[in-house]
Every structure is written in structure tokens, then in C-alpha cells.
Amino acid sequence: MTTPAAPKRTTPEKTTPEQSAPERPLPERTAPGRPLPRAFPSTALRTELRRGIAPWTGPAVALTLLVPLWSKAAQWQGSWGGTQTELHAAATLLAGPLVAAAACWQGGREHRRGTVELLLSVPRGRFARVVTAMTPVALWAAAGYLVALAAVFAATAPYTGAGGPSLAIAVTDLGFLLSVAPVGFVVGRLVRWRLAAPVLAAILYVALGAPGYLEADARFLSPAEQFSLEGSVPVWWFAPVLLAWTGGVGVAVLLAYATRRRLLAVVPLVLAVAAGTLIARTGEDLLRDDPATTHRVCSRTGPGTPQICLAASDSRLLPRVSEALEGMFSRLEGVPGAPVRYVAPQYEPKEGEAPLAHVVRGRGITRDRLTDPREYAANTALGLTLRDCPDDGDRRNAEEADRMARTDDAVRSWLADEESPWYPESRRLARLEAMPDADRRAWLGHYLATRKSCVPAEVPAL
CATH class of the missing domain: 1.10.390 (Neutral Protease; domain 2)
Structure with a gap:
């Protein structure tokens, strides 16, 4: 009688940790100095929107506009022209220097923290870093202006007669606030002084208000020139030309500082000069009578x-x-x-x-x-x-x-x-x-x- 043969024992093959682990895709390699192909800038932008001085800029702009306007409500409430005249003055003379100061403080953040050398190792270009740091201040400033705009329009609408608000004035005021942010940011990057922000606000306030005392048509180059909008409306090309003037200066400053090819700044600068020339030559004819209200x-x-x-x-x-x-x-x-x-x-x-x-x-x-x-x-x-009588005692x-x-x-x-x-x-x-x-x-x-x-x-x- 024969007995069955015992089964053969097999020993498992030894595997290395590299063989047992699942295959993982190799990380993408990029050339030195080029940004990663991820949505990193948008993530950083969302983070910047929630921290630092940027979130405080929106409420500060809204209060800077609403507090003085509310104190003079009797002078504008009930008139679209009066409302936008007062709002334009506050947005340019008060909110403009405020936004420039906030952007200047944001621009000097790296110098105050001593992280300038560390940021140079980040795999993003200089332009992307500057835009990511500067944009939150501009966006919050725009949000604050829009809140104030909606509040004053809602306050004056129940008491107005014919006519309506001027979209061109609102757009140019908003464009000015967005244009002054890069100027303030670049000053903050270049001037390593903690008092640069308030000093810049004071200088900008004087620079915006001083041309109003001139009689020449060149005073209209100041975004803070006080327009009398009672019974008047801007000409049809008012908004695009003034946006080209203020926006061209802001973009030129940003490109001259943040890009390697600084000659690109010549394009918006030339556009700004052309728009400024047209504004200075037009002068008081930037406004025309509004037949709907007169x-x-x-x-x-x-x-x-x-x-x-x-x-x-x-x-x-x-x-x-x-x-x-x-x-x-x-x-x-x-x-x-x-x-x-x-x-x-x-x-x-x-x-x-x-x-x-x-x-x-x-x-x-x-x-x-x-x-x-x-x-x-x-x-x-x-x-x-x-009686309109002359003083003729004889x-x-x-x-x-x-x-x-x-x-x-x-x-x-x-x-x-x-x-x-x-x-x-x-x-x-x-x-x-x-x-x-x-x-x-x-x-x-x-x-x-x-x-x-x-x-x-x-x-x-x-």
C-alpha cells in the first residue's frame, strides 16, 4: 500500500517596498522660474482676500463715503445730479487716498516681515506675486464703493423727479479707485518706511484737490474735478476716455515695476497720454445739458x-x-x-x-x-x-x-x-x-x- 506524496511547499518571493506599493504618478517637473500648472494663484488670492489689511479696506471705503454723505443728506437726497456730485467728490478726494494708503501698506508687508528673500524662492513669477498681493485691496475697495453707491441711490430714489443716475460717473469713480491701488502698492514696495502710507494719502489728497483751483481746462485731468451734475450729463465718450486716462497710468506703473519686459508699460502710458490730451482740450464740454431734467x-x-x-x-x-x-x-x-x-x-x-x-x-x-x-x-x-433799477440819483x-x-x-x-x-x-x-x-x-x-x-x-x- 502506497501513501500519497506530500504537497510541495513553495516559498513566496521576496518583494521590495518599491514593488509592493501601488504605482504613483511622478510629480510634474517644470523649468526653473516657471509657475506650476496648478490653480495656485487662485488659492493664494482667496487666502489674501481673507487676511491682512485687504478685508478692512472695503468697510473703510464704505464708511468714508457714507458718513460725510449722510451728514449732508439734505443737500443731495432727492436729486440724482446732487447725489452723484457729492458721491463723486467723496469717492475721489476721500476714498482715493484711503485706497492708495491701504495698497501702500499692503505693498510694504514683505519688507516689514523680512520675507523678501523667502518669496524669491516661490515658483511664481514676480508679476503673479504682485498681482496676487495687490488685487485683494482693489477688490475690497470696489466692493466698499458699490455698497455706498447702492445705499445713496436707495436713499434718494423715493424723492426724485425726472432723470436718473449717470452710469458713466459711477464707472469712472470705480475705475479710479481700481487704478490708484497699483500705484499705492508699488510705492509701498519701493519705499521702506512705515509712514509711507499716510504720507502718500496726504500727498495724493493735495494733488487731487489742487487743480480744482485752476481756471485752465487742464484741471479736468484731475479725477477729483468737481462736476456740476444738476441738469447736466457727461458726453457719450466720457467713461471710456477717463478710464483710459486713470487706468492707463495705473497699469503702466504696475507693468513697469512687476514685469521683466518693462517696455510693455509704454503701451498703456501712450494710451493714457492720448486720453489726457483729449480731456484737457475738451474741458467744460465734457458735460452737456440733460433735456430729460431741464x-x-x-x-x-x-x-x-x-x-x-x-x-x-x-x-x-x-x-x-x-x-x-x-x-x-x-x-x-x-x-x-x-x-x-x-x-x-x-x-x-x-x-x-x-x-x-x-x-x-x-x-x-x-x-x-x-x-x-x-x-x-x-x-x-x-x-x-x-425792481431792477440802476442807482441813478440824478x-x-x-x-x-x-x-x-x-x-x-x-x-x-x-x-x-x-x-x-x-x-x-x-x-x-x-x-x-x-x-x-x-x-x-x-x-x-x-x-x-x-x-x-x-x-x-x-x-x-x-
Whole structure:
């Protein structure tokens, strides 16, 4: 009987750790000095957006704009032109130096930390490093400006009449803030001084504001030139040309510092010079009249009631003006030669028209209301009785001039239904009030027929 053969034992082959480990792809090799083909810059940018001075720049810009604007809300709230005039001044004169100072502080960060030599070993080019470090300040500054822009527009929209905000002004202000960031950053890299940021802000504030005191058209080269946007809008090429001017300077500074081929900075510099030449030659013609806000809008009235005409941008004031002048209109009802239309001061009164009182926002108008309706009526009555006479003492003596002035004052006080501020005990005012209605209307008709005359003998006695 035979027994089965025992199975052969096999010993496992010895394997090295390199053979047992799974195959891994070899790391990509790049030439020295070239960036890795990964999304490393975007990762670094996200990190930079959350640290350092950059996140504080956005709230700082928003507060720098909103605090002074809120303190002067009565001067701009209710007018698109007034709103953007004030916002443009704050964005360029206040926020611009602030952004430059923040970018300057960001640019000097490596010098303060002593990491300049360490960054040279990072496998990224100089231009990528500069853009990654500078961009967060510019983006946060833009975000702060947009927040302030939305806030002031929301505050003024419920009280405005015709017209609307100017996109060109908003774009150029935003472009200026983005353009000043690389300039401040490069100064921070080149100037190793901790006080460079505040000093740069002070210098930039003076440089932006000083050209406004000049009379030459070259003052419009300053991004902080104060435009009067009440009833005016920029020309159609305003935004691209001003962006080429400010943006060209900013890009040229950035390329001259951060790229190896510094001659590339010549291209944006030439573009900036061409745009600046066009701006300086155009001057005040950068703005034109806005027909949407300057045409007259008149109230609808019944027979015998005078019409009130205001600029379209102030059309929401028509009911308030009508209420303020209601007493004056009732006193002139049935008077021969009484004005049939009252027009805003910017319009030349024609035959049968009279000027309204001159008021501005913040002084007489707040949002869509008259701050003092009685004073408005008194000033309108003063415009109806005011004579544009030369000072010719040879043609009339002092007594005749005083009599005419007292008569004008009595009529003005009676129309405004108030005592005379110049002649408190005016006997002429008492005589006018004591007249029968028919006689008073006849006398007032004779008076209004001579309200443009400078000859005292032609003015009826009272």
C-alpha cells in the first residue's frame, strides 16, 4: 500500500517596498522660474482676500463715503445730479487716498516681515506675486464703493423727479479707485518706511484737490474735478476716455515695476497720454445739458388759477409749491395784469410770467418738501415787486425813491400776509388792507402794470 506524496511547499518571493506599493504618478517637473500648472494663484488670492489689511479696506471705503454723505443728506437726497456730485467728490478726494494708503501698506508687508528673500524662492513669477498681493485691496475697495453707491441711490430714489443716475460717473469713480491701488502698492514696495502710507494719502489728497483751483481746462485731468451734475450729463465718450486716462497710468506703473519686459508699460502710458490730451482740450464740454431734467413741467390748474412751472427734476415739488402760494394766488385773484404763470428762476420770465423764489437743496428744499413754505411765498412775492433799477440819483430824489420802496414793500407784505420786516409800522400796508376789495384790485392792477418801471412818478401812490 502506497501513501500519497506530500504537497510541495513553495516559498513566496521576496518583494521590495518599491514593488509592493501601488504605482504613483511622478510629480510634474517644470523649468526653473516657471509657475506650476496648478490653480495656485487662485488659492493664494482667496487666502489674501481673507487676511491682512485687504478685508478692512472695503468697510473703510464704505464708511468714508457714507458718513460725510449722510451728514449732508439734505443737500443731495432727492436729486440724482446732487447725489452723484457729492458721491463723486467723496469717492475721489476721500476714498482715493484711503485706497492708495491701504495698497501702500499692503505693498510694504514683505519688507516689514523680512520675507523678501523667502518669496524669491516661490515658483511664481514676480508679476503673479504682485498681482496676487495687490488685487485683494482693489477688490475690497470696489466692493466698499458699490455698497455706498447702492445705499445713496436707495436713499434718494423715493424723492426724485425726472432723470436718473449717470452710469458713466459711477464707472469712472470705480475705475479710479481700481487704478490708484497699483500705484499705492508699488510705492509701498519701493519705499521702506512705515509712514509711507499716510504720507502718500496726504500727498495724493493735495494733488487731487489742487487743480480744482485752476481756471485752465487742464484741471479736468484731475479725477477729483468737481462736476456740476444738476441738469447736466457727461458726453457719450466720457467713461471710456477717463478710464483710459486713470487706468492707463495705473497699469503702466504696475507693468513697469512687476514685469521683466518693462517696455510693455509704454503701451498703456501712450494710451493714457492720448486720453489726457483729449480731456484737457475738451474741458467744460465734457458735460452737456440733460433735456430729460431741464425741460419745464407745469401744474394743471383751473380757470383763474396761475400755473406753476418747474424743472422736470423738481416736478415732485409742484404740489408743495402750489400749497405755499395758495394764499398769494387768492389775494391776486381778479387783479388785472396779474401773472398767469410762475416759472423757476432758471427760466427767463416772458410776458405774463413771474419768477418763483430761488431755493436750493439743503436751504429751502429737503428731499421733496419746502422747509419753510411761508418764507418761500414771501420771497416769491418779493420777486414780483422787486425792481431792477440802476442807482441813478440824478433822475429822482431820495424822497421819491423812499416812497416807491415803501409802496413796493407794502404790496409784498400784503401778498405774503405778514408784517413788513423793514417798515414794521407801515401806514401804506394799513391803507392797502383797509381798501374795499374792488378798489384794491383796481389799484393793484395799476401797480402791476408799472412793476418794471424805475420812474417813481409812474408808480401809483398809496
